[in-house]
Amino acid sequence: MEAVAEKGEVIVKFMGVLRDTAGPEIMVPIKGKSRISDVLQDVQKKLEPLMDKNLLSKILKYSRLVLNGVYAPDEAEIKPGDVLMIISPAAGG
């Protein structure tokens, strides 16, 4: 079932290796004006118990970020109810 954001939360969806670790999506609370980089820090904290810290920070540095369906830079503003998709490493062919 798709998650629904509570007031003050963003939905973070995962593709690639992080989906195996964190599941398809998590909710991340945000306060007031935030940026994607703030959310990434929170994601790092949430997932740290689940995988190697250095590997996780490299993955987050490499992942592609899609905010509400559009690529966005780390410094883009993000507000409650937004959907941030983290496309983390995966390889095909």
Next chain:
Amino acid sequence: MSEVILKVDLTKGAITKETIDPNILKKFMGNKGLAAYYLFNEIPPRVPAFSAENKVAIMCGPLIGTVVPSSVKFCVATKSPLTGGWTDGYASGTWADMLRAAGYYGIIIGGIAEKPTYLYIEDDKVELRDASDIWGANTYETIRLLKERHRSDIEPRVLTIGPAAEKLGLITTIIAEYRAAGRGGVASVLGFKKLKAIVVKGHKEVKVANPEKLEEAAKAAREKLIKNPITGARGRHQQMGTSNIVLGVNAAGALPTRNFQTGVFEYAEEISGESFRDTLWMGGSRRRPCPRCINQCTHLAVIESGKWAGIVDEGPDYENLVMLGSNCGVADKNTIATAEFLCDVYGLDGISAGNTIGFLMECFEKGLITKEDTDGVNLRFGNEDALIEALIRGGTITGKLGKLVAMGVRRAADVIGQGSQKFAMHVKGLEMPAYEPRAAFGMGLAYARSDRGACHLRPWTFGAECLGLAPREVPYLPYDTQGKGAWVKTLNDVFATVHCTGVCLFIAFGIDAVEDILPMVNAATGFNYTTEEYLKVGERANNLTRAFWFREVSDFGRDYDTLPWRCLHEPLPSGPAKGKTVPLEPMLNDYYKASGWDANGKPTKAKLQELSLDFVIDKIY
């Protein structure tokens, strides 16, 4: 190391064995490089692809059959009847191991046999035999029959063509031990030559220059691969193979949907690797790995219920899944797995078939063709039965629909006309594979100038651009053009080098092409390549195949390095890449400059000399 190839003249029924000159072996190494060397020199200029003079090269790389992980990929190459230019393709599995165990590094096949024939190789015994009784059999049936006939102390390995190639369809592949090889219709060239199959049995050990060093380097590579979250134990490849990326590609807006009309498929979850894993692949436990492979990307799909119940086949891998799935608007996993099965048994190229059928579906929906042209088939997007029917007819080349499918998308568009060429999705006549280039400009450049027509692995930039395999920086961002030409050129040479070694490209996701693979190549060959010499092998191969195009096609040049009209002029309607078209020209300029090619994309004399390709110069200048 000394290596031997077989030369087969089907017209004369003659077979000779030739030791490869060590200097040539070092320069061209194997697979693509060596195939290009022999075919450039042995195919007379401008002969038709369907002619006795055209030749097919089947070639190994130096790591095949050794202790190296995933050292299984062999090459089949020829002058393509689909494109009129160079084509080479690769298969994994167990066939090439056996060829090397029989003592051979490759086979060059020319001439035309009088009647259906197969090549039988058992160590030093090499013979042409009558294949009249198996001509017409599908690939799986041929493999079964020939295995039964030749089983002894060891199980024979069989490479074969299917009915589509016998009837000279143009979008065919060879099937070697259930794995497909060769886009661009290589199999049909064998069909024209009446060579149905090659059966191999070998009892020899593959000799390497330094076995201890090779084991040491292979062990280090294995350890790295195991630790990697993509290639390692229970990693994404083991769970879902290459299809693990379906959702990521869809999220990037690059999943070809309904003949590339958009890059977002509303049923992506339904056809995702995750969904296949949890159903037809039984949690990823039904794997069919190649020998010595850690990634283990191949899965066995078992259809247990519904109208296709009982079908068991390997796959589908990402490419076939998408081209036979979302590109045809089909979201039913059983149908997609059945479609892949049909491609395998008829020896059809699943990418080209899915692409061509998607195109015909668009023509049908736009009213450019009617049931008159499809022999009554309601060829609409998402019609599962129509997809299956089109594949059966294309595989057997039956009726009007079968002919349209079997000729590939470029010729089908020429027959249908009415402006349909604008959405015939091919490059140089080869059907585009399963990445939307408007959502990843590097893929657009890769398709446009690939040496076999639209190819997803020359190089595969998509992972770096859209799937987080490279940092969020120029030149890796999907819509950047700055620096992209030089980056794609370098990556293409690296990919070609890896192809020449004989390891599966997919292990390069877990180990480094230079740091890890080069020591293995040196231990196996004893050639002591420097890094520069090693990477030149790929660059040399890429320049030689480029020269092949210039020699074979009189007006070849920049105009051929392009993309379908749709990619250049029709903005994507949805997804993160909404509004994008591919800005090809500046990237192409950079690519040519980085390659040492002139403004028309021709390798300069200086570049050819630098790569020790002097013998090419007077053929193209």
